[in-house]
Amino acid sequence: MYPYQQLFSFTQEVFLHMGCPSEDAKLATEVLLDADLRGVDSHGVARLSGYVRLWEAGRINVRPQVKIVHQTPSTATVDGDGGLGLVVAPYAMEVAMGKAEQVGTGWVSVLNSNHYGIAGYHAMKALQRDMIGISMTNASPLVAPTFSTDRMLGTNPIAVAVPTKNQPPFVADLATAAAANGKLEILQRKEKKAPQGWIQTADGQRTTNPHELKEGGALLPLGSDRNHGSHKGYALSSVVDIFSAVLSGANYGPWVPPFVSFLSPPADPVGKGIGHFFGAMRIDAFRPADEFKAHMDNWIETFRKAKVKKGEKAVLIPGDPERLMTQQRLKKGIPLLAPVERDLEELGKRFGVKL
Amino acid sequence: MYPYQQLFSFTQEVFLHMGCPSEDAKLATEVLLDADLRGVDSHGVARLSGYVRLWEAGRINVRPQVKIVHQTPSTATVDGDGGLGLVVAPYAMEVAMGKAEQVGTGWVSVLNSNHYGIAGYHAMKALQRDMIGISMTNASPLVAPTFSTDRMLGTNPIAVAVPTKNQPPFVADLATAAAANGKLEILQRKEKKAPQGWIQTADGQRTTNPHELKEGGALLPLGSDRNHGSHKGYALSSVVDIFSAVLSGANYGPWVPPFVSFLSPPADPVGKGIGHFFGAMRIDAFRPADEFKAHMDNWIETFRKAKVKKGEKAVLIPGDPERLMTQQRLKKGIPLLAPVERDLEELGKRFGVKL
Numbered sequence: 001m002y003p004y005q006q007l008f009s010f011t012q013e014v015f016l017h018m019g020c021p022s023e024d025a026k027l028a029t030e031v032l033l034d035a036d037l038r039g040v041d042s043h044g045v046a047r048l049s050g051y052v053r054l055w056e057a058g059r060i061n062v063r064p065q066v067k068i069v070h071q072t073p074s075t076a077t078v079d080g081d082g083g084l085g086l087v088v089a090p091y092a093m094e095v096a097m098g099k100a101e102q103v104g105t106g107w108v109s110v111l112n113s114n115h116y117g118i119a120g121y122h123a124m125k126a127l128q129r130d131m132i133g134i135s136m137t138n139a140s141p142l143v144a145p146t147f148s149t150d151r152m153l154g155t156n157p158i159a160v161a162v163p164t165k166n167q168p169p170f171v172a173d174l175a176t177a178a179a180a181n182g183k184l185e186i187l188q189r190k191e192k193k194a195p196q197g198w199i200q201t202a203d204g205q206r207t208t209n210p211h212e213l214k215e216g217g218a219l220l221p222l223g224s225d226r227n228h229g230s231h232k233g234y235a236l237s238s239v240v241d242i243f244s245a246v247l248s249g250a251n252y253g254p255w256v257p258p259f260v261s262f263l264s265p266p267a268d269p270v271g272k273g274i275g276h277f278f279g280a281m282r283i284d285a286f287r288p289a290d291e292f293k294a295h296m297d298n299w300i301e302t303f304r305k306a307k308v309k310k311g312e313k314a315v316l317i318p319g320d321p322e323r324l325m326t327q328q329r330l331k332k333g334i335p336l337l338a339p340v341e342r343d344l345e346e347l348g349k350r351f352g353v354k355l
Numbered sequence: 356m357y358p359y360q361q362l363f364s365f366t367q368e369v370f371l372h373m374g375c376p377s378e379d380a381k382l383a384t385e386v387l388l389d390a391d392l393r394g395v396d397s398h399g400v401a402r403l404s405g406y407v408r409l410w411e412a413g414r415i416n417v418r419p420q421v422k423i424v425h426q427t428p429s430t431a432t433v434d435g436d437g438g439l440g441l442v443v444a445p446y447a448m449e450v451a452m453g454k455a456e457q458v459g460t461g462w463v464s465v466l467n468s469n470h471y472g473i474a475g476y477h478a479m480k481a482l483q484r485d486m487i488g489i490s491m492t493n494a495s496p497l498v499a500p501t502f503s504t505d506r507m508l509g510t511n512p513i514a515v516a517v518p519t520k521n522q523p524p525f526v527a528d529l530a531t532a533a534a535a536n537g538k539l540e541i542l543q544r545k546e547k548k549a550p551q552g553w554i555q556t557a558d559g560q561r562t563t564n565p566h567e568l569k570e571g572g573a574l575l576p577l578g579s580d581r582n583h584g585s586h587k588g589y590a591l592s593s594v595v596d597i598f599s600a601v602l603s604g605a606n607y608g609p610w611v612p613p614f615v616s617f618l619s620p621p622a623d624p625v626g627k628g629i630g631h632f633f634g635a636m637r638i639d640a641f642r643p644a645d646e647f648k649a650h651m652d653n654w655i656e657t658f659r660k661a662k663v664k665k666g667e668k669a670v671l672i673p674g675d676p677e678r679l680m681t682q683q684r685l686k687k688g689i690p691l692l693a694p695v696e697r698d699l700e701e702l703g704k705r706f707g708v709k710l
Contacts, residue, residue: 072459074429075640103458104427109641132602145658147667152658160594162601170597172590178583195582204664222577222584227550228533229577235527235673236591238658239515242525243487246517246650247641253657270653285430286464286602295601298625302608303500303507303593309559312502318590 001333002355007033007045010348010355014048017351018055019062020084028086031117036334039325042182043118046340049347051084051115053261060084060114066091073103077248078110082273085116085137089276093122093135096280100131104285109248112272115139115259119159120173120322126161126280127169130289133161134279138244138251140258143177144218145238146231149204151218152253155180156240161319163283165293167300171319176237177219178230184210184219189337197224243277250275356688357710362388362400365703365710369403372706373410374417375439383441386472391689394680397537398473401695404702406439406470408616415439415469421446428458432603433465437628440471440492444631448477448490451635455486459640464603467627470494470614474514475528475677481516481635482524485644488516489634493599493606495613498532499573500593501586504559506573507608510535511595516674518638520648522655526674531592532574533585539565539574544692552579598632605630 008029015025036044054060064083068076076095080088092108099106116122119135126133139154155175162170179198187194187210194210201207202216213219221233245252250271257265257274283289306315336344341355348355363384370380391399409415419438423431431450435443447463454461471477474490481488494509510530517525534553542549542565549565556562557571568574577588600607605626612620612629638644661670691699696710703710 070640070642072637072640073457075459075636077641102428104430105460105462107460107636107640132598145661145670147664148661148670149664150661152661158591160590162594162597170593172594174584174587174590176587178578197583222587223533224579224583228552228579228583229529231671231673232529232531232577235515235529236513238525238673239517239527242517242651242654246647246654247487247638249642249646252650252654270650281430281462282427283602285425285427285462286432287425287604291604292601295607295625296597299597299601299607306500306503306505306507309502309504315500315503316586318586318593 001335003333004033004037004330007036007334010344010353011045011048013353014052014347014351017353018052021063024084024087027090028084031086031090031121034121035118037326037329038118038120038322040118040182042180042185045336045344047115049343050259050261052347054114054259057261059257059261059265064088068095074099074105074107076106076108078108080110080113080273082112083114085114085274085276088113089116089122089135089278090125092276093125093133093278093280096278097126097129097131100280100282100285105279105281108278109243110276110278111245111248111250113250113274113276115274116276118173119157120161120171122278123159123161123173124169124171127163130163130283132163132281132283135159135276136240136244137276138241138256138274140256141254142181142213142219143221143237144200144204145234146221146226149200149202149218150254153234153237153241154256155219156237158236158240162296163293164296164300165290167297168323169319170296170300170317171322173322176222176233176240178222178224178233179219181219184213189339197228240277245271245275247277248275356690358688359388359392359685362391362689365699365708366400366403368708369407369702369706372708373407376418379439379442382445383439386441386445386476389476390473392681392684393473393475393677394684395473395537397535397540400691400699402470404698405614405616407702409469409614412616414612414616414620419443423450429454429460429462431461431463433463435465435468435628437467438469440469440629440631443468444471444477444490444633445480447631448480448488448633448635451633452481452484452486455635455637455640460634460636463633464598465631465633466600466603466605468605468629468631470629471631473528474512475516475526477633478514478516478528479524479526482518485518485638487518487636487638490514490631491595491599492631493596493611493629495611496609497536497568497574498576498592499555499559500589501576501581504555504557504573505609508589508592508596509611510574511592513591513595517651518648519651519655520645522652523678524674525651525655525672526677528677531577531588531595533577533579533588534574536574539568544694552583595632600626600630602632603630
């Protein structure tokens with residue numbers, strides 16, 4: 001178990017050694033480690049060495065001039081200048097919230113960025129300002145559309161955070177694939193089988209072998225197959241891709257550059273970097289915030305009291321598991337798998353930073 | 356087979372006999388029959404007698420004063436005054452598009468409305484104005500949250516329509532349940548089994564019996580079970596409920612009034628009527644519309660060319676099946692099931708209108 005503070009200092013030092021300005025190093029660390037706190041281990045410090053390798057490959061600009069390249073009173077297009085998504089995304093979300101202050105809502109599409117950590121972090125920024133926050137991003141193609149064997153879409157997450165009065169906030173944060181790639185990686189490491197409906201082989205057959213993804217297989221959209229609504233997961237993932245990248249001028253679909261540095265980005269890009277999309281809606285642009293928040297409390301209490309199915313413990317509200325995980329990990333520390341630990345120790349040696 | 360025009364005249368007459376102003380009768384007919392054209396038979400003329408019965412029960416105001424009750428430059432809250440959703444929704448979508456003309460985007464939450472036909476119709480209104488259209492609505496509770504046996508949510512659809520250059524538009528229109536209720540009704544009529552993962556019994560057991568819904572069972576969220584991401588379908592459905600009703604002041608969750616007139620609305624409403632949510636985003640609020648539309652064409656062509664899985668015909672683009680169905684039905688007419696035909700004939704007798 002690693003105390004949050006210890007991982008924070010370490011990560012921040014690594015970003016500083018990469019050449020990030022100190023403000024950016026701190027912010028990137030906060031965003032990245034929020035994944036570890038919330039239990040999305042695949043998107044947190046485990047990815048730090050991946051960011052370093054992308055930087056070494058010249059695919060991350062550590063001193064980006066992030067800027068608005070087009071705007072209206074309620075919208076903006078932000079160019080991330082090849083910076084860390086961990087830094088570009090908070091800038092863009094801030095722009096969205098500033099617009100919302102002015103005209104009720106703000107919507108920002110981002111091009112020329114990189115991976116931005118977990119979607120939920122950015123959406124939740126709106127909560128303290130009595131706004132609903134929305135965050136989505138495209139990602140490296142791993143998911144096959146319904147009826148296809150080609151990997152055309154990322155696990156393209158959607159996050160929506162909604163403020164409340166006394167209840168903890170409602171925070172939906174979901175990959176539009178049947179299962180996120182991180183879950184598959186865990187099964188791969190543990191040599192366990194995946195449930196039916198998560199992945200298919202290179203020729204589109206059902207499989208439970210989590211290694212098939214390395215053999216040309218693909219993740220399946222939320223819904224798994226046509227009969228269970230995979231065309232809906234495919235459609236939602238497409239919407240995320242379009243809002244994040246076609247709207248901004250980033251790469252979309254199969255052109256999204258891979259996160260891993262050993263795979264080169266496509267030679268014929270249709271845009272710049274990867275894309276994100278953010279939204280902020282001021283509650284009182286629709287009804288008085290107090291009224292809304294009291295009803296949200298009622299909504300949450302009502303759903304929490306719904307009858308529980310035999311064999312299950314409780315009906316959960318979106319955001320519950322991640323919030324409980326955060327409380328636990330802030331207290332007891334963050335567990336790291338042995339390969340992640342080794343990875344970080346090597347990084348530490350290289351930059352002269354102690355883990 | 357009934358020619359579209361024949362069903363149009365009949366439906367319009369029925370709305371006129373209910374007392375709708377002639378403009379409203381025409382609009383309501385157009386919206387309702389768009390479901391039949393697009394092949395969503397459960398939401399079209401098959402529901403006409405249901406609307407009539409709700410009107411008889413005093414639950415539909417045929418001469419509503421639909422109005423904006425709160426607004427900012429990019430948002431509005433619209434009170435439907437208990438009118439037909441088929442009339443209230445087009446008004447609200449128009450408000451959203453008007454706001455988008457002014458400040459880039461427009462977002463409208465609606466209270467005090469009724470069922471609005473298919474979500475896609477309203478989203479598609481944005482296409483001709485080079486805007487992305489978004490439409491969602493809550494509905495009578497039929498879906499159980501993950502781990503619950505209580506029906507807490509409607510099939511709460513989300514529609515997103517995206518303009519294109521030479522390709523037909525991208526139109527996603529999806530219920531956030533594993534399967535829409537209409538599909539279940541078809542299985543019930545044909546006495547066929549449902550696939551695993553669509554429904555559960557009153558005590559939460561898996562079942563393939565489509566009649567279980569009448570015995571206290573529930574529809575399952577998109578994803579079907581926890582292992583396949585039902586918590587994501589549940590979260591998305593919840594977002595639709597919150598945007599449509601908690602934001603506007605309509606009824607949410609288990610308080611949404613039932614569509615069928617023989618079930619009374621809850622005695623302790625938390626709001627007024629049912630709720631919708633609409634969005635319009637001007638493309639050129641982000642980047643030049645021509646540029647965007649050329650890239651959308653490329654997006655669509657690329658996905659259409661994705662490798663097809665053995666045994667399947669083609670990789671479809673969201674909106675393809677409904678568009679082909681519309682072309683076919685405009686040419687060959689709209690088929691009606693015998694019970695729907697009888698229902699309409701009775702309506703016709705009653706109002707002195709020939710089907």
